[in-house]
């Protein structure tokens with residue numbers, strides 16, 4: 001039966017879910033739901049009011065991590081969770097490190113003020129206070145988390161084991177949002193992480209899902225003078 005993901009790409013949780021489906025090669029439809037202006041009855045579908053939700057077989061699954069785990073059960077190949085118990089725990093830990101650690105700072109402190117707010121106020125450039133606030137969050141809150149990711153990745157190709165897992169999809173997709181804001185990991189300070197993110201974003205089969213490139217348009221205004229993704233649209237679905 002058909003899968004339908006409810007949510008928009010501006011959410012890194014939606015990006016991760018879509019990347020997971022893409023990696024499995026499982027087709028799905030998408031219904032764009034803005035959780036901050038949802039349709040009537042949205043709380044019946046998503047009791048916490050959050051995206052993404054998944055509709056499948058007339059039933060609903062909530063939460064990106066649970067949706068991914070559900071799809072893994074239904075479509076075990078290619079495996080996106082390690083079979084070894086310790087590596088499994090490591091992979092879901094890295095996923096949680098992103099979901100519960102990086103995204104709260106990245107979304108509220110960087111992506112919202114530098115990308116979403118300007119977008120929703122008619123494409124205005126973010127003002128100096130917004131940029132200074134986001135840079136403070138980057139320095140004080142995000143960069144220590146990037147340093148942890150750098151240390152965990154080391155010189156390996158993937159975060160856990162020798163093949164792509166949910167950990168890599170979680171890291172790769174959150175950096176799409178940060179790239180839109182003009183905050184890619186600085187190669188000088190986080191060389192392994194920066195190279196990893198570049199590798200992930202170059203994966204052709206994930207490009208539409210993780211970068212939103214299929215939607216066209218331009219990236220958010222972000223930080224003046226910083227690298228921008230010109231091919232992606234943070235709100236596209």
Ligand SMILES: N[C@@H](CCC(=O)N[C@@H](CS)C(=O)NCC(=O)O)C(=O)O
Pocket residue numbers: 010011012013035036048049050051052062063064065099107
């Ligand atoms: N743990 C959830 C988090 C989902 C989440 O917080 N989504 C945000 C968008 S990025 C949302 O819907 N926020 C609306 C709200 O909290 O009211 C998941 O992994 O799906």
